[in-house]
Amino acid sequence: MAVHHFVPEIYYNTIGSHEPVLRIRDGDSIVTTTVDAWGVDHKGDTVTKRGNPMTGPFYVEGAEPGDVLAIRLDHMYPNRNWGFTSKVIAPNVLDADFAAQLPKNETIYWKVDIEKGIAQLADPTPRLAHLKLPLAPFMGCFGVAPSRGQAISTATSGEYGGNMDYRGFVTGVTAYFPVFVEGALLHVGDGHALQGDGEIVGTGIEISLDIRFTVNLIKGKTIRWPRGESGSHLFTVGNARPLDQAVQHATTEMLFWLKEDHSLDIAEASTLLGQCVEYDLGNIFDPAYTMVCKLNKALLP
Amino acid sequence: MAVHHFVPEIYYNTIGSHEPVLRIRDGDSIVTTTVDAWGVDHKGDTVTKRGNPMTGPFYVEGAEPGDVLAIRLDHMYPNRNWGFTSKVIAPNVLDADFAAQLPKNETIYWKVDIEKGIAQLADPTPRLAHLKLPLAPFMGCFGVAPSRGQAISTATSGEYGGNMDYRGFVTGVTAYFPVFVEGALLHVGDGHALQGDGEIVGTGIEISLDIRFTVNLIKGKTIRWPRGESGSHLFTVGNARPLDQAVQHATTEMLFWLKEDHSLDIAEASTLLGQCVEYDLGNIFDPAYTMVCKLNKALLP
């Protein structure tokens, strides 16, 4: 149960079977940092190429295909006092015949008060001067090396996790990923100080983070898509286009979870989910969209 | 500001330019009832054909194309002690290669305690015997006559409202529809005692309702898709397939709303929505799916 203080020196813009930067054991924790989506760190220095650079990968001793890797997000918090967003809703989120009316996109800067836990526009128009948004930091992109030796851009996501941009991956949540390669090869990054559902401008408030997480290995357990657990909910994550397919992946994965771990057959799980399920829209911007299927744990048998 | 106590004698399975059952004025309220999706009333009598039979249409004096009809949902509550759901998640909500594993669909009955405000399975399996779900009654299907003299099945939805099956249309909410024909011709029905997001088994707890609502006419105002307002949120409703397109309609409509009524230009509205928007999945079962775009009113300028 070691705690590793890791200072990243190299970053990857793909999630894949790269040379591990650190080898850890089941139960270990890592304290480290992530740079923002542009490769800029807490000092404002550009330390690597833009495009969601990842800290890692971390090799977990004993992890093999057919296992599950659990990552408890112990702590995630901005480590600098500014972030940025895009200015305009992405055209694929709007009616096709409206897109012609969109203004030019630009970068907008935010002041991030990490003491008070508040974000404000650095240079607001009068009509947005009132905005004081509470920080709700989360990991935009994380996951394990995919199957077949693939290395996949951190712009997108899949069964292995990746750029899900789901604002539910906050401190206190445990995320679960299927293991596809020896050592699992965990990558983490793309911190957001906060974000709306769907990441509809294509960014949260992009920022560098101090993070701490704890890794547990669950041997011989099959999951097909990322899962998560918060204090109140179980959730499953589908990454695909269109959103319909993301819903299909997430809902099917929830059925498997309720069946395998909670003894509900398909009809029972259907009855429960039918009247009680909740869905979150993770992102509708990235190459793969993300939908999350949630169930309040108080409703479990 | 009359209050009309209306007892329905005829029901329609389409929303369209049917002969009005009652003419009312701007500001009037109607107290009436709706039958369940099968055409069964509070006494358990089948009084009309199944398939979301509508109470109405109600003709609003002075309503014309180019106006908006506002319906404040003053009261909606089950008027009998049982409801029903379907047993199995719809195959279109699950991975295509999983559908072969689904059991046969059936009807499941629920006891609805309208005093205590609780629904329970009438004949639960042991693993679901603990379920006591608080009632959260809403209107599954309502709207105004569509354009062109169309009469459209109450199975589906569109710009005119219809079978949106969105569980956010609860008591206290005001819904807004564009007016397409003289008199607007409001139809209401398909009450659900409660429901999960997405109506993924194809039903909420289907039930007959006592309802009261108040109609207000907003002259000369253009909206393109249904809108709503609750105590806390503004919301817009997109009805289409795939879900992506429903998101596009709802988000574009919210941009119009923020621009026209709240003086935010597209860039300001984008900045606000980008970090603060919420989405609800209304339904992913009906011919048109429903996504809802929400903004907390505390965030408005």
Add this chain to the structure above:
Amino acid sequence: MAVHHFVPEIYYNTIGSHEPVLRIRDGDSIVTTTVDAWGVDHKGDTVTKRGNPMTGPFYVEGAEPGDVLAIRLDHMYPNRNWGFTSKVIAPNVLDADFAAQLPKNETIYWKVDIEKGIAQLADPTPRLAHLKLPLAPFMGCFGVAPSRGQAISTATSGEYGGNMDYRGFVTGVTAYFPVFVEGALLHVGDGHALQGDGEIVGTGIEISLDIRFTVNLIKGKTIRWPRGESGSHLFTVGNARPLDQAVQHATTEMLFWLKEDHSLDIAEASTLLGQCVEYDLGNIFDPAYTMVCKLNKALLP
């Protein structure tokens, strides 16, 4: 086997259970005309409201729900010397981030030489002056009254046919529709002098037509989606969004056809279609898109 010469005096902009304009018998033929999408006839007179006005409906004696109506397209040909198209590809057919580059849409006129069977731009730019396109006239919108007493806009399509804008419905083809109401209530219109796949500018060369067709009633036969037969192919038509769903409808309908009329079980039909099927993109512009599943008849057992 009468031949009815019918002169339309009224047109509908929905397909629905309207008062029939003519009653015919199984085997009868109708010789009549259709106006163009704007309601303009062969003389250039605007005789009805724009939006794909329909000639009909024609009541077929003896037709009942559960039957199939076969319409052999005996003759369809422009009856005037001009047509029109739109100028710009619809934004929903292009990448979302490209739509902002689109020029303003306008109407473009074509000269239609009905003797030589050629269409040319009325006022071509130099780079399009060479275009001489052979006429390939077809019916853009036709079908029977839908179920439930619905009346549905001629902008869209469904199981009942409608605005499929499929350029395969040419002279010599027989189209089949499921019958939903007594008399079937056939509507025809929206002639195009020719068109590319997909109707991607939102129009073919819109024109008024002289038409002749013959109606046959097939009692007690169930089909779920429109079908067609040409000299060389069987085809089935799916109308839905996204295109994926249109493919699903069309392909499932083809499986039923091969099973019911050609004795192929699902595995045999799969093997045959898997290596031999063809698909056409009917339209990707209207509210419901159209995909067509085709099989060369020479490949049937």
Add this chain to the structure above:
Amino acid sequence: MAVHHFVPEIYYNTIGSHEPVLRIRDGDSIVTTTVDAWGVDHKGDTVTKRGNPMTGPFYVEGAEPGDVLAIRLDHMYPNRNWGFTSKVIAPNVLDADFAAQLPKNETIYWKVDIEKGIAQLADPTPRLAHLKLPLAPFMGCFGVAPSRGQAISTATSGEYGGNMDYRGFVTGVTAYFPVFVEGALLHVGDGHALQGDGEIVGTGIEISLDIRFTVNLIKGKTIRWPRGESGSHLFTVGNARPLDQAVQHATTEMLFWLKEDHSLDIAEASTLLGQCVEYDLGNIFDPAYTMVCKLNKALLP
């Protein structure tokens, strides 16, 4: 203009920045072989892992990001006398509520007469005994290394090409890919003896091939998606889900082509494509679907 006779010894199941197996120059030709989707060669020996193993990658001297690689398919022909297909249409190609009726999937074998150019089922049911299908061999999966150092499974496709399973990539066609990395790194494989549109059973007639192709480098030319040219047509290829998005990519790419190489502005290209475009359904089975936008070259200015 060398001709390289290359005998593969290693195969990749991803398309990516792997160590090149051969370095060639602009204008060179390669004569080589591909194994089938299961990694089985012309002798029936399993020589590598299943899953569309690729021959290559071939490094093209001088190729850099921002160039285009042209591959003329000089010759592709089966080099053994058997192939295989799957037995059942993929459930995602059929209505969701039909999938439960599908039989169990299996492998079906075909006899391939490479002298006569005919494929027949090895063990046909009586109703399929008549099938004698002419060979139409094509490359199911080929492309260049994608951007960012990615290595992407040969199950899917993207801007870089990949598993498009488009039956139009036959002998005589030239394919064009954008170059993302130095040397371009061309991969080829997944030969099909023939196939229907859409690859709806998930396979063509999978077979090993003898191939010859010639590579030309086009410096400083930007394309965004794969293109192709046959004797009769220009075509562009979009790979995405849903099919709608694949159409958007392909059509937008065709607009760029007509503008940049054929001097047509957007309105002119729209007018031409609107009435003359053709679409092919490449595949509706793989993770990314493929739609192809085609224009007859006789219609160019």
